[in-house]
Amino acid sequence: MKWSFLILLVLSFPSSAIIMRHDVDESQYLEFAKDNKSIVTFYGNYRDKEIVEGTGTLIAEDWIITAAHVANYLLIDGKVRFKDSYYKIKKVVKHPDWKDKQFPNDIALVQLQSTIPNSETVALYDKEDELxxxxxxxxxxxxxxGEVGIVGADARLRAAQNVVTETSGQWVRFKFDSEQDSLALEGISGPGDSGGPALLKMNNRLYIVGVSSWQNAEPTEWQEAKYGVIENYSRISYFKKWIEKSME
Structure with missing residues (x-):
């Protein structure tokens, strides 16, 4: 699938907690997320209120991977939440070919000023068999x-699943299916989840396959977070060499 990124700039949404099935109890999505030890949340201020800027994933003791459009709003000494503890940012590295308000090369690294106790890192997925x-x-x-779209925000961690429907260059894509075609905990990311991971459990190891970037809402007539939207994640296998070199 080929996309005009000028059109995407106007007609797509940053993939920003989790958007769930309307016919599954929310408690199942909350329970599914509770044991994760790799996810962090970035915070910022908007009109004197603390807001969630985005999400990231630990790929080394002091390194986090996220989206460049999230990293664009992060500052040195900025606030990073893991569980109920907070840490500070030391360094932000955005992909050199990323441009503000555009989605190609939407990937970045954040280094912390200290390591996070009792956390777990995920491995970088390097294969191209994500489909x-x-x-x-x-x-x-x-x-x-998926029935009503975005409802609100409560800063609680949720998890959902989806199946890769397409891979193309630097993208891994998912479709938010309605109940007749969906997984038990089908979902997509929502505003504030940008930069968060698509994770794969394999051989007792957790891998990051993609980073939440943007949502194509053309199939839903531009209604964000509804059944039928297409999620686009930056593909880790495509960016793996840049990631490793940037962390050296």
Whole structure:
């Protein structure tokens, strides 16, 4: 699939907690997320209120991977939440070919000033066989359902799953299916989940396959977070060499 990024700039949404099935109890999505030890949340201020800026994933003791459009709003000494503890940012590295308000090369690294106790890092997925794999999304941004869209925000961590429907260059894509075609905990990311991971559990190891970037809402007539939207994640296998070199 080929996209005009000028059109995407106007007609797509940043993929920003988790948007769930409307016919599944929300408690199942909350329970699914509670044991994760790799997800962090970035915070900022808007009109003197603390807000969730985005999500990231620990890939080394003091390194986090996220989206460049999230990193664009992060500052040195900025606030990073893990569980109920907070840490500070030391360094922000955005992909050199990323441009503000555009989605190609939407990937970045954040280094912390200290390591996070009792956390777990995920491995970088380096294969190009992502198609049809079931992956897990995690975040604490805005939440909602595929029937009504975004409902609100409560800063609680949720997790959902989806199946890779397409891979193309630097993208891994998912479709938010309605109940007749969906997984038990089908979902997509919502506002505030940008930069969060698509995770794969394999051989007792957790891998990050993609980073939440943007949502194509053309199939829903531009209604964000509704059944039928297409999620686009930056593909880790495509960016792996840049990631490793930037962390050296």
């Amino acid at each position: 049809h794999k079931t992956l897990t999304f995690i975040g604490r941004g805005d939440f909602g359902t």
